[in-house]
Amino acid sequence: MDEGEIRWTASTKYKAEYQHANRAWSYSGAKIKIAPDSATTVNDLNYEDFSDARNAAAGVWSRHPGIAATDLIRFNKARMDTFDAATRRMVAAHELGHALGLCHKSGSGKNAVKSVMWPEAARYPDVPTDVDKANYRRLWG
Numbered sequence: 001m002d003e004g005e006i007r008w009t010a011s012t013k014y015k016a017e018y019q020h021a022n023r024a025w026s027y028s029g030a031k032i033k034i035a036p037d038s039a040t041t042v043n044d045l046n047y048e049d050f051s052d053a054r055n056a057a058a059g060v061w062s063r064h065p066g067i068a069a070t071d072l073i074r075f076n077k078a079r080m081d082t083f084d085a086a087t088r089r090m091v092a093a094h095e096l097g098h099a100l101g102l103c104h105k106s107g108s109g110k111n112a113v114k115s116v117m118w119p120e121a122a123r124y125p126d127v128p129t130d131v132d133k134a135n136y137r138r139l140w141g
Contacts, residue, residue: 005033006099010047014075014088018047021092024116024127025100031140032100043070045099051077058083059091061098071099089126090116097132101139105131 010018022034037043058079062072073095080088093116105115115131118124128136 004031005035006044007035007037007041008045008047009037009043012047012049012075013077014047014049014080014092016085017075017080017088017092018073018096020089020126021096024093025096027128027133029133030136034096042068045071045073047073047075049075049077053078055079058088059095061095063099073099086126090124093126093128094118094124097128100136102132102135105135 008018008022012018025032026034035041055076055078058076060072060074060076062074064071073092075091080091083091097117102117104119105113105117106119113131114125114129116124116126116128117132117135
């Protein structure tokens with residue numbers, strides 16, 4: 001991320017999912033602009049796929065520090081292809097939350113925190129909740 005924006009590219013079969021995530025985190029009041037990369041901008045993030053049946057993760061975000069470094073959100077086809085569309089959207093929104101600087105949220109029972117940042121795909125919503133937005137504001141104003 002640079003200059004208050006994330007510029008992205010994509011080489012993934014999960015277009016509907018990453019488009020959903022980009023829209024979900026571009027809610028009214030969001031400070032970080034999420035837009036496609038262009039010939040005149042620096043690419044900050046790439047969406048791509050991999051396939052590893054031994055890896056339990058459906059999605060993985062990895063940060064690559066340094067000038068002009070591109071972070072990755074990688075979707076594990078071996079997991080994503082077993083999920084319904086709603087769960088795939090949840091995974092994409094969750095991983096983009098990491099790219100925005102948010103960490104996992106958890107809880108149990110009546111004190112559980114409802115958050116797109118739950119670490120388990122089946123347990124969180126597919127859009128940022130009030131908790132997510134509050135944590136986002138703490139990071140980005």
